[in-house]
Amino acid sequence: MSENIKDFLTQISDIPEYSELLHRRGFQVNMRLYKINKKYRKMIKDIIKYLHIAIKTNYGWFSASGMSGHNVGIPLNIICFYKDRWNTGDDGIITMINPKIIEQSKETKVCGSGCGSIADGKTYYNKRPLWILVKYFDIKGIEHTDSFNHTSDIICHELDHNNGIMVTDNPV
Ligand SMILES: [Zn+2]
Numbered sequence: 001m002s003e004n005i006k007d008f009l010t011q012i013s014d015i016p017e018y019s020e021l022l023h024r025r026g027f028q029v030n031m032r033l034y035k036i037n038k039k040y041r042k043m044i045k046d047i048i049k050y051l052h053i054a055i056k057t058n059y060g061w062f063s064a065s066g067m068s069g070h071n072v073g074i075p076l077n078i079i080c081f082y083k084d085r086w087n088t089g090d091d092g093i094i095t096m097i098n099p100k101i102i103e104q105s106k107e108t109k110v111c112g113s114g115c116g117s118i119a120d121g122k123t124y125y126n127k128r129p130l131w132i133l134v135k136y137f138d139i140k141g142i143e144h145t146d147s148f149n150h151t152s153d154i155i156c157h158e159l160d161h162n163n164g165i166m167v168t169d170n171p172v
Pocket residue numbers: 114115116117157161
C-alpha cells in the first residue's frame with residue numbers, strides 16, 4: 001500500500017493542476033448532509049480512511065505527522081494528525097472536519113517542517129502560535145472546541161493547506 005501511495009503522489013505532483021490546487025482554498029464538508037445522507041457520509045469517511053492510510057504509511061516518502069485533503073489531491077477541509085506528533089501505532093490519530101482556529105496565542109514559536117506535497121526533503125521555517133483553540137467536527141459529526149499547544153504547528157501546517165497556503169509562502 002505504501003508503494004501505491006508513493007506512486008500516486010509522485011504522479012499527481014507532476015500534474016500542473018495539482019500544484020494549482022495546493023494554492024486554492026478547500027471546500028467545506030456539508031455537515032448537514034453528512035448527518036442525514038448515508039452515501040455522502042460514506043464518501044467522506046472513505047476519504048478520511050484514505051488520509052489515515054497515507055499518514056500511517058509515512059506518506060510514501062517520510063515520517064508524516066499530519067495530513068490534509070489537499071496533500072492527496074482532494075480539496076476538502078479535512079485534516080488528520082498524530083495526537084503525540086509521531087506515529088505511535090494505529091491509534092492516536094485525530095481527525096478534524098472543517099477545522100477553524102477561533103482563538104490563538106499572541107506569542108509565537110518558529111517551527112521547522114517538511115511538506116509531503118513538496119517532498120524535496122528540505123525543512124521550512126514558519127511562525128506558529130504557541131497555542132490555538134480549534135472548532136471542528138469529528139468523524140461522528142460531533143462538534144468540538146479544543147485547545148492544542150505542542151501540536152499547534154502541525155495543525156497550523158495542515159490548516160494552511162486547507163486554505164491554499166504552503167510552508168514556502170510565509171517563511172521566517
Ligand atoms: Zn504540507
